Amino acid sequence: IDVAHGVILDVEPTPAHRTAEVESTKTMVERVEERFDLTPHRLIGDTAYGTAPMLGWMVEEKGIEPSVPVWDKSERRDDTFPCSDFLWDAGKKEYRCPAGKALKHNWRPFKKPRSHITQADTVVYRASQRDCTACPMKAKCCPNTPMRKIARSIHEDAREMARCIRKTVQYQQSRCERKKVEMLFAHLKCILRLDRLRLRGLNGARDEFTLAAAVQNLRRLAKLASPPRPFGGQIASTAQEIG
Template identity: 40%
Template sequence: MMGWQIEHASLFYEFNLEDRVPAGHLLRRIDEVLDLSFVRRHMASHYSVTGRPSIDPELMVRMLLIGYLFGIRSERRLCEEVDLNLAYRWFCRLDLAGKVPDHSTFTKNRHGRFRESDLMRTVFEMTVEQCLAAGTASTTHVAVDGSHMRASAAQDRCVASVTDLPSADRASRAVREYLSDLDQASPDLEGVRRSAAKRVSLTDPAAALSRKHGKARFAYGMNALIDTGSGMVLGVQAAPERFADEPEAARRMLERLRVRHDAVPQVLTADKAYGSGPFLAWIEERGIEAHVPVIDRTHQTAGRMTHADFGYDKEGDQYLCPQGKPLRRVGDASGEARRSGTTAYRSRASDCKGCPIKARCTTSSTRAISRSLHQDVRVTVQARQATEAFERSLRLRKRVERLFACVKHNDGLHRLRLRSLRGADEQFVLAAAAQNLKRMTKLLPADGPRTRTAAA
């Protein structure tokens, strides 16, 4: 016989929120390895000692982590989901009658207290410190890479140069932050030149115009440094989506790892985008063994003789052509060479005149060769490319692609919502923290001792 559901309105219910969250639920496993007790101490100086009590910052951090763990990008929708979902309420320490903050509260705190205190990055660094202290993550062998992320900026709303941007008093927050950051830009790697942007977005000027899949869009690069053994994200950095900005982002992540965690990797692997002489020299000077394919354009001579056909005399600081004629250094080695990263060598016209192999060497009256200031380091790294360890590193490097695949396809971070370089960095940091927390549930024992850390 078919049954009927009979509705009865009970006056009293026995309800325990703790019993409604399954033992294997992701949030319960994350709660076992997550410690946010430092948040209130970290934020204490950013709140007034008088007035009405504000929203607990730990509550907002937990809600934001839920958004990045489950791909909820809209803060308005996030508040609705936390209000309805019992597991979300349990993770946020809200009972059934607990009031969920308004979505506008996140906007105000993100652009105010959280950004001033660098709270989101501190949460991420806490996950790194916890795994390094527990021995579940290592800096022995690391990989670095960057991935294209679309900015919240329309392609057609742009100007020709920075000078065409509106003044600070009439500009949006993203433009004001961009203008204020121009004077605080970190110095480039020696020998790395950046050309001026051809188009600057009026909506988000820090984003770079980048072509992906045949379409030009304003974008940022999500740069990540991972432990190839555990898959833990050791560093994350936002940068405009430009080829020259990827090594600079890697340098910042490595420096942050050294300063904050007192850790220097033994081996770093990356793709060819990081194979420039200046970056390889910077890596090797810090005792890091670079397993990176070297950028080599010396063979691009339109079918004529390459650099390999010329011998370099280190003592005389000159090249010798196949006919034994010298190519001597030209220009100021300490000036232009530092700016370009190379030293120029040129033959004499009298030596080239009447040379029997000139047609295979050059079409001009003399032959010129450029030598990198970091050529010795390039040769050292190139010699490693034939080793088994180098080949293994290139295979392990692909593990960083898993991070980008999870962030984009599993967690839905295809396009950024927050504007400006700081907004992009905040989203990348939260996405990396969410990925680390998921990894920690597998790496750290659920019922064993856990290493708790506090903010510096």
């Protein structure tokens, strides 16, 4: 949906599954680029669009500004140091704990280079067990493990960019503009009675969504193309002159 004008550019039906709904965004963005030669400069969505792979696709592949909350489960609830208390050194590619000790993904050299990327698309950074054992902050950092570990996503740069955008005024404006999208969905359900589908299957859903989007766009076109109405005072004065 074009937020600036309230126009539906593309539709894509999916099963009622969050992952499928998020992945359909990639299909619609690429299809709009191919058909209309339009590339969005920002994407507004909820937390479902704030996963690391989705943010990586937006920032690293498409260059889209992510105005979405970050899906973050790294914060701890046991009153120990969260991951945000560890400083990332991009030059050395290592973390620094609150005590100033290093957390590295590789403490010894290997004959064959390794990527150290796990199946979850993360790189695990570990502190030295010797440093953690002698550290006076161990009870506040890793009381139940020999050393502290941090799993860093391979898309962490994109996640950090989304966190920085969330602190800006433009992000708050995007939150307000997202109401336009929700308003279109509410109009489809309440006014056009698209609260349930009549046709079965994804093809039937695609046909219904396409027709409903066409109706919405025609209504929007009529509103944008119609000339502005004069104010009531101007109408009254004109009527008096004619009389």
